[in-house]
Amino acid sequence: MKRSFLYIVLSCILFIATEACQEQPNVEEAETKEVKRSLNPNGDSELAILMREMYEEAERIKEQVKKGEQPEIKLDHGKILTAHATEPAKDNSKEFKDFAKMYLANLDQLQKANPENVEMVFQSLVESCMSCHQQLCPGPMVRIKKLRVANNQ
Ligand code: HEC
Known part of the structure; x- marks a missing residue:
């Protein structure tokens, strides 16, 4: 019981x-x-996809710069200001926006560059990729370094 x-x-x-x-x-x-x-169907964020396109564009421009050709910008890099990242905090911060604006300003300089300074301007564009990544997303830095024209390790 x-x-x-x-x-x-x-x-x-x-x-x-x-x-x-x-x-x-x-x-x-x-x-x-x-x-x-917040992700697209393949599971990558809008920003990650844009970044890959930016990488390919920079690779192509690097070759143009090495050949002394005028860099041709095909991508809408301005999307960097609105594309969503995997971690929302990353694309919303003031820090991100500041780095993004610096990057876009460098890109603008690249469009105005002349054959004498184009290599140097391209180099500083790559450095603006690097500074944002150093602060917010260190993972791809090894790959981005390969875009440097000079001192290519
Ligand atoms: C304003 C900051 C910022 C700038 C400038 C920037 N990146 Fe990024 N990048 C990021 C962030 C944040 C991510 C992570 C995106 C995510 O996971 O949603 C990223 C991701 C990447 C990735 C990995 C994408 C993937 O497959 O997941 C590569 C490669 C990359 N960036 C290359 C570049 C190159 C090349 C440049 C310059 C031409 C550049 N980035 C400029 C912030 C930046």
Whole structure:
């Protein structure tokens, strides 16, 4: 008699415990959805995709600069100010915007460069990629370094 009462109490506790946990999967689901919404279907952020395009463009411009050709800017680099990053804090900070504006100013200089200074202006463009990355996203720095015209390690 005593033992079956204990079972009833125990199963009540178990029932309450599982009930209380039921909310958890829903919370997790909501969180996953939240993260997914800021990403595009392939799972990369808008900013990450833009960065890859910027990398390819810079690689192409580097070759033009080495050949003494006028750099041709094809990409809309201004999107750097509005594209969303994987971690929202990264693209929202004042620091990010300041680095982005510095980068765009360098790009503007590159468009106005002449054959005598184009290599130097391109170099400072790469350094403006580097300064933002040093502060906010050090991972790709090894790759970005390869864009340097001079002292190419
Ligand atoms: C204003 C800051 C800033 C500037 C300037 C900047 N980056 Fe980035 N870059 C970032 C941030 C932040 C990320 C991370 C994006 C994310 O994960 O959503 C990133 C990501 C990258 C990535 C990795 C993309 C991937 O595949 O995930 C590469 C490569 C890259 N940047 C190259 C460059 C190059 C090349 C330049 C200059 C032509 C440059 N970046 C200029 C902030 C910057």
